[in-house]
Amino acid sequence: MPELPEVETVRRGLEGVVVGRRIVEVKVLGRRTVRRQAPADLTTRLVGRTFTAAGRRGKFLLLSLDDDAVLVVHLRMSGQLLHLSGTQRPPIAAHTHVMVGLGDGTELRFVDPRTFGEWFVSSDVDSRGVPSELAHLGRDPLLEGLPTAYLVAHFAGRRVRLKGLLTDQRIVAGIGSIYADEICFRAKLRPDRSGGSLNAGEVASLAKSARAVLREAVASRGSSLRDLRYRDLAGDLGSYQERHAVYDRAGELCRRCGSRVVRLKIGARSAYLCEGCQL
Ligand SMILES: [Zn+2]
Incomplete structure (x- = not known):
């Protein structure tokens, strides 16, 4: 299960590829991934918005949008976020639950075999940029x-x-x-x-x-266990293991x-x- 160092590695990757990019298309293929709100609601709140920052709190990714809402992504047990550029797109892998098309022609895909992972958009954000849904979290x-x-x-x-x-x-x-x-x-x-x-x-x-x-593990881009499930945005493994x-x-x-x-x-x-x- 991805912990702080793995999620921070993904966050750093996202900072380089989503910030400043406009969301042009969202497809929700897995209903369980978007369960706090209707998938159509998530799609409506994302399409047309631009990502302004890639944050993290604990194991949660916080992707800020230009209307001050935040897209929260929780990888949980087996969630994998992949960024695809290039003109040749690989076929959609099994267990792909959300696809986000960006204005620069690249794409994010969320793959999660065990389906515990979650996506939701929150508009109720405090002065630290933390959504009310995550107010229970202790110190990062x-x-x-x-x-x-x-x-x-x-x-x-x-x-x-x-x-x-x-x-x-x-x-x-x-x-x-x-x-x-x-x-x-x-x-x-x-x-x-x-x-x-x-x-x-x-x-x-x-x-x-x-x-x-935690600092050393972030420097080693996290830990990939025997199941090789944890990978960074580019699909590469961590080395802290x-x-x-x-x-x-x-x-x-x-x-x-x-x-x-x-x-x-x-x-x-x-x-x-x-x-x-x-x-
Ligand atoms: Zn000993």
């Missing part, structure tokens, strides 16, 4: 930083495990299973520790690790201490960690 570590005091306030007295707290979008927006495990490893903390058990030094280390891991310290490495050796990486069950989800050097 790259846009707003992640101060230690903020995490201390949210972790104090909590029995919820670190993995659950880091992936709670109401606290920190953008972190999912991969980066929660990598951040806990970097901070030398077990993901099954309860939030309230961390001292101030440990929370500071976690905040610092979160910023560092080559640097994963623990995620999907059960049975392999920890590069920090030489112990074996294990996979633990934490409630309904799992986490990868090194029991040799994460306390």
Whole structure:
């Protein structure tokens, strides 16, 4: 599932190809992708508009329009946004749910085999450019930083495990299973520790690790897992998976201490960690 680094990579790509472009045509082929509003309503609100900015908050892409509305795109489990230029267009792939034709003759296609992804247009946007539908999201570590005091306030007295707290979008927006495990490893903390058990030094280390891991992952254009589903706008893979310290490495050796990486069950989800050097 694409997390902050993958969505940020797509956002940077969109900045170069959609900003300043007019929307000339929208085709909604998959009804489930456009479910908050009628597909015809989405189409009417987009056609004729021009993209003015490509933003992101957490795992959501926010494409601003020249009437101050925002097109929100959420990739969720398997959504892929592709930009096609060239005169020879590939045939429409299976699971293509939305197609957007731009004024320069190029095209965006949204492919999503599992159909959890979503598109909607919002006109109710606050002064930060965040649609009211996303008002519940917590801090975005790259846009707003992640101060230690903020995490201390949210972790104090909590029995919820670190993995659950880091992936709670109401606290920190953008972190999912991969980066929660990598951040806990970097901070030398077990993901099954309860939030309230961390001292101030440990929370500071976690905040610092979160910023560092996310920045490095963005620099590597995100992580493409074994399913090769995550790709950037041009269809290319990310490379951060080559640097994963623990995620999907059960049975392999920890590069920090030489112990074996294990996979633990934490409630309904799992986490990868090194029991040799994460306390
Ligand atoms: Zn280790």
